[in-house]
Amino acid sequence: MAAPGSSPRDGTPERPGEGVMSPARHPSGEDEEVAAELPAAMMSLGRHHRGEEEEDEEEEEAVTSPACHPSEEEEAAAAVALPAAVTSPGCRRGAEEDVTAAGWRCRRKHVFVLSEAGKPIYSRHGNEEALAATMGVMMALVSFIQSGGNAIRAICSEDRTLVFEQRGPLLLVSVSRTRQTAAQLRRELAFVHEQILSLLTRGGIARVFARRRGYDLRRLLAGAEAVLDRLLSGAAADGRLLLGAARCLPLPAPLRRAVSAALRRAAASAVPAPALAVLAAGGRLVTAARQRALAEGGRLCASDLHLLLNLLGSGAGAGEVWTPVCLPRFNPDGYFYAYAAALGEEEDGGGGDSAVTLILLSTEREGFYAAAGCRRRLEETLRAQGCLGELGAAVRGGAGYGPARAGAPELRHFLYKPLEGPEEMQQLPQFTSPELEEPYASEEEQHRLFDLYHYLHSRVHSPHRPLRLLYHVAEKETLLAWVTSKFELYGCFSPLVTKAGAIGVLTKLLRWLKKEEDWLFIRYPPPYCAAPARPEGAESEG
Amino acid sequence: MGRDLGRHESFNESSLLQSAKPQLPMGMAQKATPGTSLEGIRPTYLYKVVLLGSTSVGKSSLAYRYVKNDFKESLPTVGCSFFTQTLNLEAGTVKFEIWDTAGQEKYHSVCHLYYRGAHAALLVYDITNKETLNRAKLWLRDLEKEFLPDEIVIALVGNKTDLAADREVATEEGEEFARTKGLLFMETSAKSNHHVNDIFMAIVSN
Secondary structure (H helix, E strand, C coil), rough: CCCCCCCCCCCCCCCCCCCCCCCCCCCCCCHHHHHHHHHHHHHHHHHHCCCCCCHHHHHHHHHHHCCCCCCCCCCCCCCCCCCCCCCCCCCCCCCCCCCCHHHCCCCCCEEEEEECCCEEEEHHHHHHHCCHHHHHHHHHHHHHHHHCCCCCCEEEEEEEEEEEECCCEEEEEEEEECCCCHHHHHHHHHHHHHHHHHHHCHHHHHHHHCCCCCCCCHHHHHCCCCHHHHHHHHCCCCHHHCCCCCCCCCCHHHHHHHHHHHHHHHHHCCCCCCCCCEEEEECEEEEEEEEHHHHCCCCCCHHHHHHHHHHHCCCCCCCCCEEECCCCCCCCEEEEEEEECCCCHHHHHCHHHHHHEEEEECCCCHHHHHHHHHHHHHHHHHHHCCHHHHHHHHCCCCCCCCCCHHCCCCEEEEEEEEEECCHHHHHHEEEECCCCCCCCCCCCHHHHHHHHHHHHHHHHHHCCCCCCCCEEECCCCCEEECCCCEEEEEEECCCCCHHHHHHHHHHHHHHHHHHHHHHHCCCCCCCCCCCCCCCCCCEEEC | CCCCCHHHHCCCCCHHHHHHHCCCCCCCCCCEEEEEECCEEEEEEEEEEEEEEECCCCCHHHHHHHCCCCCCCCCCCCCCCEEEEEEEEEEEEEEEEEECCCCCCHHHHHCCCCCCCCEEEEEEEEEECCCHHHHHHHHHHHHHHHCCCCCCCEEEEEEEECCCCHCCCCCHHHHHHHHHHHHHECECCCCEEEHHHHHHHHHHHC
């Protein structure tokens, strides 16, 4: 390990002019000035809020510790032990959480959203109201750098990475103790931003701030905190965000085919036909069908689908939902209207996590009854074919599979994203991974594992020196990342495996994945033609 | 699907249907369509109810309790939620269509579409939060603009009586406001199933 501040190279790529703020690496007077200037700027901003001045200074210290500790970069395929990731106390989120307590500061990751006027909009932990002063400091910092014709992007300290992301009139800040790189944290912030857009649209947000700069966006986002919490907690131990792909529910191929066909028929016969029809259970895709006009418009962005599932996929049991929703990658200014309901409520009784949710996207604001009719027809077809019960049983009986299923005992966990396949499959990026079992049953260990995955991902996808194969010996496990033009694979093994052994296991795993691909993936997400095609897609918000 | 009739013994069913019938104006999307069943001709009446009120006063919980007779902590509703409940009465079937709206203002326009033709509205407030009653008064003003007084039955509902220890709105206050505006009034608890069936029965029998 390099001593703090001594290594010339850093894990975070620094491009000229990018403005990565890292005080120890820029020991010039300019950076010190920033630190010295802060309290004054903070006070001027913090004064309108209720926070106490002393508390602010403490917070300020906590988030912007000036020491820089560049992470070590080891050679590809070299065995280097990682420092154990610091784990946080596993208490739960609550708006009541005391933001002055040590527990709050020790959180693995904080995410804040604030407006240009420094008004708090969202905080992952603790009540954003109580953090008004802290957020004021953040805005002051950003404005101060801006006034010098520059933009702050990140601060790397010994144990934390702070990332600032300005998106339109919103500022998003991540304060992380995970091993995610600044670029990965930035992608996560972009995701948070897109989830906000999915509720309000870009134009909608711009309009309210154009009318009143000091607008309290929480008024429009009331209730959305839970959606953002779910997004972030889901991202902590799942490959969806990392791989930019949807997670599929493994299903016997004949069942998936029958369900897909029924979904396509039901969707195509609805008037107006939905633009997109998705079946999901517990946030995992069962199948998806798109109107051909939309399918030809390009790929369905995995992140848009993820936002949609995060918003509506677990709303089962709340009746039939009808809500405007924006798919920001598809069109950040337009609304679709989304219908979501659990399938086969009557025979299931229960609902809950095991429910299969149907989501239909319509371009018609008044399309509720058409969508509800589509659900009824789909239910009738599936019931007549006996698929509904079979589907419910498959979801209830533990939808996933264990890592042992591939027949390699050394393998503890893996993430696999195929990059080739039928064209339909290409348009719906997917990945698969086994359930997390011992030794990754606890949340702490899961976070540690995904920290390692994030690290490997950042190395193989490094913009400066991308790698095809990376063998990495960590403290408690050994990992191997393998990227080709056909797939992207990350495997986690027991620590005793050798390099040759690990490659052997992955080769075996690849054979198994190939054999089971019809069970693991949606190979042919069916497009359908609608009678009155509406190629313009989302209706503009009016 | 049939709801246990024993729970509604206190209501006079024939008077219920007599009053429900003239309340279904023609020309609406939802018409009373006489249906048949095994026992012979039994008319089916559609009865559309909207739930209005601020965020987290318990609108969805009330609907969920009434339809599923269960309670669960739920996330805030996005957009609107639609529930149906069929009530089999001796002289006919009443099919409730319940539109549960999100309390957030961003959804007002989409929810608005489904107010149309509503037979009843429940204005829900939280008895532990005074502000929610004020919001309910604003919702009432909206409704009064939209509907003629005899077009719609409006009930003011103070929810969360299980949290009576934190009460901010006295029963009398809600009652008094309801009386001056000619609204039905009831205090309920979706959590402990207090008066939930009663309020739905009260609006249909009014």
